[in-house]
Amino acid sequence: MRRRLADLRIATKIVSVSLVVTVIFTASGIFGLVNLNRLIHEQDREYNVNVRALDEMTHVRSSVGSQLEAVLAYILSDPGFYRDTYADAITQSDRDIDARIATLRAIDLPQNERTGLRGFTATVDMWRTARDAALEAARAGDQKKAAAVVLVRSESIARAVKDRASSFLAQLVDAVAEGAKRAKANAKRNAQLTTGLLVAGTLTALLLSAVTARAISRPLRQVVDVLARVARGDLSRRVELDRGDEVGQMGRSLNETLGVLRQAFEEVHHRASHDGLTGLANRALLRERIGAARPNAACGRPVAMLLIDLDGFKQVNDVHGHAAGDHLLTVVAARLQAGVRGGDTVARLGGDEFAVLLDDVDTAEDVHAVAERLLADLQQPTEFRGNLLTPRASIGVSLWDGEIPIDALMHDADQAMYAAKTGGKGRVAHA
Known part of the structure; x- marks a missing residue:
C-alpha cells in the first residue's frame, strides 16, 4: 500500500510537473510564435515597402542624371543618326522613370514618404518642362537658345531633383533603421518575458527550458545582435540560420533587407568616387x-x-x-x-x-x-x-x-x- 501511495504521490508529482511544464511551454510557445510572426511581418514589410522603394528611387535618380546627359548631347548634335540615338535614350529613360515612379506609387508607403514622393514627382515634371523647351528649340535649329535653356534652367532644376531624391532616400533609410530598432526592442521584450515564464517552472521545466533556449533564444539573440548593429550603421553582419521555420524565414528576410540596403549604400559610395563613363577613380x-x-x-x-x-x-x-x-x-x-x-x-x-x-x-x-x-x-x-x-x-x-x-x-x-x-x-x- 505504502508503495502504491508512494507511487501515487510520484505519479501525482509527475502529472503536476507535466502540467506545469505543459502550461509553461504552451504559453511560451504561443507567445514566442506570436512575436516571431510579428517580427517576420515587420521585416517583410520593411523589405516590401521601404527597401523596395529605396531600390526603385535609386534607379530613378540615376535615370534622371543619365537623361540630363542625353539632353545635352541631343542639343549639341546635328540632326541625324546621333541625335536620333539621343532622342531614343531620352524616351527610354522617360519610360523607365515613369515605370519606377508608378511602382513607388503602388507601394503602401507611409504618409510622410508619399508626401516626399509627390514632391519629387513635381520636381521631375518641372525638369521635363524645361527639357522639352530646350529640345523644341534644338529641333527648330536654335541650338544657342536650347543650350541657354538647359544651362540656365536645368542646372538648378537638376540640383532640385537630386536634393528631392536625396531627401526621399533619407526618409526611406530612416524608416528602415526605425523598423530595425522596433524589431530589436520587440525581440528583446520577447526574450525577457519568455525567460520570466521559464524561471517560474520547476527544476524539470528549467531543464527543458535549456533545450528551448537553444532552439529559440539563441537565434533570437543573434537576430537582436544583427539588428543592434544595423541601428549603429553596421551592415556587415548576417543572420546565420539554416532552418525552414519562422525563425529561419525571419533571418532570411532580414538578410535580404540588409543585402539590398548595403548594395544601395555601396552603389551611392561608388558613384561618388568613380567616373560614370569609364568606371575609373575620380x-x-x-x-x-x-x-x-x-x-x-x-x-x-x-x-x-x-x-x-x-x-x-x-x-x-x-x-x-x-x-x-x-x-x-x-x-x-x-x-x-x-x-x-x-x-x-x-x-x-x-x-x-x-x-x-x-x-x-x-x-x-x-x-x-x-x-x-x-x-x-x-x-x-x-x-x-x-x-x-x-x-x-x-x-x-x-x-x-x-x-x-x-x-x-x-x-x-x-x-x-x-x-x-x-x-x-x-x-x-x-x-
Whole structure:
C-alpha cells in the first residue's frame, strides 16, 4: 500500500510537473510564435515597402542624371543618326522613370514618404518642362537658345531633383533603421518575458527550458545582435540560420533587407568616387590615394604622378560624334588600367584628361619607362563603327617626395604635360 501511495504521490508529482511544464511551454510557445510572426511581418514589410522603394528611387535618380546627359548631347548634335540615338535614350529613360515612379506609387508607403514622393514627382515634371523647351528649340535649329535653356534652367532644376531624391532616400533609410530598432526592442521584450515564464517552472521545466533556449533564444539573440548593429550603421553582419521555420524565414528576410540596403549604400559610395563613363577613380578618390602614398614618398620610395591629355580629342567628337568620343575615352581608360600594377591608381579628371598615380616605384628611370610604355599603348588604333580612330596623347610626369602639397604635385605634372604638348605633342615630359 505504502508503495502504491508512494507511487501515487510520484505519479501525482509527475502529472503536476507535466502540467506545469505543459502550461509553461504552451504559453511560451504561443507567445514566442506570436512575436516571431510579428517580427517576420515587420521585416517583410520593411523589405516590401521601404527597401523596395529605396531600390526603385535609386534607379530613378540615376535615370534622371543619365537623361540630363542625353539632353545635352541631343542639343549639341546635328540632326541625324546621333541625335536620333539621343532622342531614343531620352524616351527610354522617360519610360523607365515613369515605370519606377508608378511602382513607388503602388507601394503602401507611409504618409510622410508619399508626401516626399509627390514632391519629387513635381520636381521631375518641372525638369521635363524645361527639357522639352530646350529640345523644341534644338529641333527648330536654335541650338544657342536650347543650350541657354538647359544651362540656365536645368542646372538648378537638376540640383532640385537630386536634393528631392536625396531627401526621399533619407526618409526611406530612416524608416528602415526605425523598423530595425522596433524589431530589436520587440525581440528583446520577447526574450525577457519568455525567460520570466521559464524561471517560474520547476527544476524539470528549467531543464527543458535549456533545450528551448537553444532552439529559440539563441537565434533570437543573434537576430537582436544583427539588428543592434544595423541601428549603429553596421551592415556587415548576417543572420546565420539554416532552418525552414519562422525563425529561419525571419533571418532570411532580414538578410535580404540588409543585402539590398548595403548594395544601395555601396552603389551611392561608388558613384561618388568613380567616373560614370569609364568606371575609373575620380579626382576626389585620386587625392585620397595620393594622401595614402605620402609615407612611401617620404621614405624615399618613388611616387610619381602622370598627367595624360588626349591630343585632338575635340576633332574626334566633331568628325565622328560624341559616341565615338565616348568609345575612345573608354578604350584609353582600359589601356591605362591594363598598363599599370594593381596597386597603382588610374583616374579620369574630366573631359579628355586622365591621371596615373605610380606608388612605390623602384627608380625614377622605371617611372619614365612606364610613361613611355603607356604612351605607346595608348596610341594604338581602335575601330568604331567602321572608322579607324588613332588616339594621340601627351604625358607630364612629376616625382613626389611627400613634402610638397598635393595641389603642387598636380600643378607640376600639369606644367610638364603642357610642356609635352608645346614640344610637339605625342611625347613624355618631366617636371
